[in-house]
Amino acid sequence: MNKLRLFLVFTVGFVLYFYFDALTFSFFQKEATLITQSKAAGHILAYIITLIPLFATVHLLKKDNKTIFELLGLVGSPSIGIAFASTATLPMLLGYAVKFTMNTHLSLNTIIINTISSAFFEEIIYRAFLFGMLYRLTRLGFLPSVFLGSLLFGAAHLYQAQNLSQIIEVFAITFLGSLLFSWVYAEWQFNLWTAIFLHCFMNLYWLVFNVDEVAIGGTYANIFRLSAVCIAIVLTIIYKKWQKRPLEISKRTIWIQQNKEYI
Structure with missing residues (x-):
């Protein structure tokens, strides 16, 4: 994926998530709470639903056989x-x-x-x-x-x-x-x-x-x-x-990552 497309997908995906969340989170939380009779369950289900645009964006950004869970660090x-x-x-x-x-x-x-x-x-x-x-x-x-x-x-x-x-x-x-x-x-x-x-x-x-x-x-x-x-x-x-590993964040990665390879 070229740089322009990557930034475009990232930006559009986040904007879609942001507005979807702002417009629907309260509704989904209320409905899920009524169905489950649990405020906690309603909160969790509302998050899962409103995060769908974000998960879809990660899917579009992923490369090769990497899964969404791998890219999200889970x-x-x-x-x-x-x-x-x-x-x-x-x-x-x-x-x-x-x-x-x-x-x-x-x-x-x-x-x-x-x-x-x-x-x-x-x-x-x-x-x-x-x-x-x-x-x-x-x-x-x-x-x-x-x-x-x-x-x-x-x-x-x-x-x-x-x-x-x-x-x-x-x-x-x-x-x-x-x-x-x-x-x-x-x-x-x-x-x-x-x-x-x-x-x-x-x-x-x-x-x-x-x-x-x-x-x-x-x-x-x-x-x-x-x-x-x-x-x-x-x-x-x-x-x-x-682990005998250098720090990930150092002078070589603080502003621009030198010799960076796409994961």
């Missing part, structure tokens, strides 16, 4: 993702457990929707597609590839903000979070489960303890969260050294 080991993410986020679990009280008003539906479902589908959209397709299928480097997805990921969380100051802070934190998830995804050999579970556990601990209603958080919350980020980075570097 053929990697989930157990590696769980082990990595649970270790990295341990400071959040322990710190929040000591410093904050448990949220006793949570329902199972809320936990599934705000942790498992959101993390899984957001990583498919923002990391596997918006970042992954550009980085893996073109010679664009990490920063150009990650910019659009991180911009939209940050914008998607602005509903948490109540004023201009919070808008700036929420956007900055979620934008940087997107950079981290994308870097983790790339460095763990495009195993999306690493980013999914890192995202999931971070959301889970923030939810089950009374930390904050928005992504900004207070001093202690951010100390524990920053500790988790540092451990995630250190674990990733240790993993690369153990």
Whole structure:
């Protein structure tokens, strides 16, 4: 596939998904919830249906015998993702457990929707597609590839903000979070489960303890969260050294990927 066609398919596919999702997600979620009598099931089914244009786009972009699941990074080991993410986020679990009280008003539906479902589908959209397709299928480097997805990921969380100051802070934190998830995804050999579970556990601990209603958080919350980020980075570097592999994101791949071959 030539460059022009690839970018055209990518752009048209995402635009179709974006508007299809914006126009129909609430409808499908409501109908699926009525049918299944489960808010969580309705949320998951609505995501699956509205992501059809995105899956179709990945199918058009794939080469040779590679499957959609391979291009989306879903053929990697989930157990590696769980082990990595649970270790990295341990400071959040322990710190929040000591410093904050448990949220006793949570329902199972809320936990599934705000942790498992959101993390899984957001990583498919923002990391596997918006970042992954550009980085893996073109010679664009990490920063150009990650910019659009991180911009939209940050914008998607602005509903948490109540004023201009919070808008700036929420956007900055979620934008940087997107950079981290994308870097983790790339460095763990495009195993999306690493980013999914890192995202999931971070959301889970923030939810089950009374930390904050928005992504900004207070001093202690951010100390524990920053500790988790540092451990995630250190674990990733240790993993690369153990695998005897160079870092995927380096000077040679930060802007333009040198000697890049189509996967």
